[in-house]
Amino acid sequence: MxxxxxxxxxxxxxxxxxxxxxxxxxxxxxxxxxxxxxxxxxxxxxxxxxxxxxxxxxxxxxxxxxxxxxxxxxxxxxxxxxxxxxxxxxxxxxxxxxxxxxxxxxxxxxxxxxxxxxxxxxxxxxxxxxxxxxxxxxxxxxxxxxxxxxxxxxxxxxxxxxxxxxxxxxxxxVNIHQRMLEKLAVNAVINPITAIFNIHNGDILNDEYATLMNATLNELAQVFAHRQFTYVKESQHLTAENLKNRINTIAQLTRLNRSSMHEDVRLHRRTENDFISGFLLASSPIELPIQRLLHDGVAYSEQREDIKKKLLTLSL
The missing domain is CATH 3.40.50.720 (NAD(P)-binding Rossmann-like Domain)
Structure with a gap:
């Protein structure tokens, strides 16, 4: 061959x-x-x-x-x-x-x-x-x-x-779905936040985003552990702590980079939003209000400033 x-x-x-x-x-x-x-x-x-x-x-x-x-x-x-x-x-x-x-x-x-x-x-x-x-x-x-x-x-x-x-x-x-979900989880945090706030990957670790990051990770951990989530067998290990460690590592390693979604938004190109946050919203058995804000903040430029304010005033 x-x-x-x-x-x-x-x-x-x-x-x-x-x-x-x-x-x-x-x-x-x-x-x-x-x-x-x-x-x-x-x-x-x-x-x-x-x-x-x-x-x-x-x-x-x-x-x-x-x-x-x-x-x-x-x-x-x-x-x-x-x-x-x-x-x-x-x-x-x-x-x-x-x-x-x-x-x-x-x-x-x-x-x-x-x-x-x-x-x-x-x-x-x-x-x-x-x-x-x-x-x-x-x-x-x-x-x-x-x-x-x-x-x-x-x-x-x-x-x-x-x-x-x-x-x-x-x-x-043999566990490609697990690998894909691990990457999707990281992308569902780093990509939309960097795109909406127009920041480099490493900036998401700044104190001003700490509450948003924790709330986002906790929400993702809930859906990944939910027994009615289609891929729960492949995702249940993705706890909030696990996700935090993964995202911190990647954000530090790529701290000066701009995510692909950030670049797509900056250059007014179509994003893969519907296959990241959109996938989670469509397949989650529970409501995901933070992912909804992140999805809409990327999808609708006219709503972006209001959504940024909402995201920065989240409480745990």
Missing amino acids: KNTPWLVIGAGAIGLFWACKLEKLGHKVHLVYRSENPGSKITLESLTDEEGHQQIRVSKHKVKSFKPESLTKQYNKVLLCTKSFDLTTAFSQIADKLTHDAHIACLCNGIGAQEALQQLTLPEQTLWAGTTTEGVLKIEANHIKHTGLGDTYFGLWQTDRQSSPFPLEGMTV
Whole structure:
């Protein structure tokens, strides 16, 4: 299977990074772009070495780029690196170029888009959901910076089905839903708060946000432990203390970064709000007034100032 090319969908930061990573691992890669052609060579600038030490390295990676309509090959492995709201549309554009038994992997934030994608796949195709903590920044159409080492995991979206092994060794876990919920929980705090208050990730640890942070974590812990929550088996370990430790660590490690949602709001782009706070609001068996404020503060710019005041006057 290694001799057949990987089809990577999406020429954003993560898509370009994975095109480089797969090429470095010895795979042929065909990259699908929508608007901006990255050309045939991608520049990857790494700010850390494999042990995480500061060391700037620049490498060039030869990758063929295509528009969806120009694809002619039959691909048996595809990696979708799109925003959650673009996932099914992107898949529909290349679905007829895949083999009937193709491995389909996706890396996108939040939960919800994966199930919609599952409905579009053929019975013999296998969907692998993924989550990553790699830090990558897109500088130009064909230039990215790897700003922070992270982990990437894939797992069967339908955990009860049998499948041939994932096409990449050492990257699969049996508890992918747990991993995704852990990341979603962090995103449901850091992303909307930084977007609404226009702050860097590390700023959420400032004293002025302490009450908001504690109230948000307590609310999330309640839904994650609720026996009627769909993923309670995978989420019940996410107590308020557990969540606080996770978020403190990530906020400190990425203290000078701006979250993806912060950037989307700042640049007036569509966010993945509906697949993070929106997912929680739709699937929670209990009311989530703080997540509702965070969701609406991102979704409705005209309400943002009033919502900021409400969030800062929360009481425990």
